[in-house]
Amino acid sequence: MTPEATSAAARKAAHEQGPRTARNTGTGTGPDAEAAPTGRKAPEQRVTRQRRAVSAALDELDDFLSTQELHRLLHDRGESVSLATTYRILQSMADDGVVDVLRNGDNEAVYRRCAVEHHHHHLLCRNCGRTVEIEAPAVEQWATRVAAEHGFTDAAHTVEIYGLCPECTAAAAAS
Secondary structure, three states, X not given: OOHHHHHHHHHHHHHHHOOOOOOOOOOOOOOOOOOOOOOOOXXXXXXXXXXXXXXXXXXXXXXXXXXXXXXXXXXXXXXXXXXXXXXXXXXXXXXXXOOEEEEOOXXXXXXXXXXXXXXXXXXXXXXXXXXXXXXXXXXXXXXXHHHHHOOOOOOOOOOEEEEOOHHHHXXXXXX
16 A cells, blocks of 8 residues: 555544544653643654654754754764655644744754743753743733733744853853
8 A cells, every 4th residue: 555545544544533632752652642732632643763763863952953953963873864754743743742943043943852841932042052941921921911902812922032141151251
């Protein structure tokens, strides 16, 4: 059976069975995992060799990285994952709430598996890329209030703060 036929057969079977519990693949949480943080259920993902390789690489990294950087890392490790597949897997993981995605200074999407599973924000060093996850209750209250003032409901937001980390600030002052 071709991959397209297998995929079509799987979609048909899923449709006939009705809704299924979302699985947060790549984190080992199993079939009873909760839905993505947005409250919507993520579609069930096939756990492929490529998806496991991407997930394992993300587990070992602390900083955000681009799809091209991740692809290069996978290639250096001897993993056979195409750049297009790496893009699709990262986008799927972002859609499922498994990784955070933001735009770097070059407006390029960068990804990271974050340590916290609830809504949060980031401090990012413009020089070295160091990232610190932060909680910002004042921002949450402000966003909710501003949305309500304008009649918006179910509002979402992203806040990233860019600056220089202490090490880069010290290095800049020393030179």
